[in-house]
Amino acid sequence: MTQHSTTTESSDPTGRYDVIVVGGGAAGLSAALLLGRSRLRTLVVDAGEPRNAPSAHMQGYLTRDGMSPAEFLALGREEIARYGVELVRDRAVDVARGADFAVELAGGATVRSRRLIVTTGLRDELPPVPGVAERYGRDVLHCPFCHGWEVRDERFGVLATSPLSVHQALMVSGWSDDVTLFLHTVAERELSDDDLRRLAAAGVKVVPGEVAGLRVEDDRLTGVRLADGTVHERTVLFVAPKALPQTGLMERLGAELQETPFGAYPVVDPTGRTSVPGVWTAGNAMGFAEQVVHAASGGYRAATAIVGDLIMSDLDAAVGE
């Protein structure tokens, strides 16, 4: 294992690392913290675009409930720096596996490591309704666990973009008795009898017709406008972005992926080990439903597995000499 001196941000990462962590969100930083504390020479490569950046607050992370996502990550970066982990603001654009992993960065450098953790998260592709992107993370929301408490008892709309949106409407009815499901691109006939029974039991109003836009007054959502011009008074709109897992590097490495209704994710063991020897993953790069606390936990778990893997492989090599 390589010993290190204490460093922080690196503008010129060089040499051979024990581990490169691609992605410096909750998953990557948590992995890096454990790797640094395990005396492994570690580099985090981070493009700096965490998924929850549109939100001013991060909820549901014990002891950090309500903290801004940016502050949370800044604290994480401070913590990894204490253990000499290097961090470079760059994007990994390619990776090759030989004796080491060679990770090519957009800035031109190629960095090498013995093990790799890919924590590149996912991107949310928002439905192309005018106004939705501008208000995302404020009063256009996707996740009741992230935002439900803050908007409890408000007038909820749910924008249906597939029959799965029924599930979202039923879920958010746990936070408000006033929920309208706008069928938008979904035909009424696509709803099953079970859907209709549950929607009725939850008191969810179902409104057919395409949503054409939002009514915003004084920088607040006040209504949802249909293509026929009618406006329904709503103060919150839940949407279901299409999840685009950032698995490009995994694909380059030939990792086995499995399709889910929310994108294709690497096949992993309980530690996040992928089908590619030496490559682990965690957070939203591994699964759609990973919240910040899961991502941090997954990164930590992957890192502990890597520490054991490196110690054992070094010992095996020593025995073999």
Ligand SMILES: Cc1cc2nc3c(=O)[nH]c(=O)nc-3n(C[C@H](O)[C@H](O)[C@H](O)COP(=O)(O)OP(=O)(O)OC[C@H]3O[C@@H](n4cnc5c(N)ncnc54)[C@H](O)[C@@H]3O)c2cc1C
């Ligand atoms: C609007 C919104 C609000 C949310 N609110 C909450 C909440 O309140 N509570 C909660 O628990 N969860 C919340 N979430 C979910 C939360 O965003 C995720 O759980 C969390 O971001 C997952 O962490 P991660 O480390 O896997 O990915 P991310 O946080 O997305 O971090 C991935 C990092 O990898 C970088 N990256 C990607 N590709 C590359 C590459 N090729 N090279 C280098 N770097 C790369 C990205 O730029 C990014 O910095 C919210 C999500 C959204 C969309």
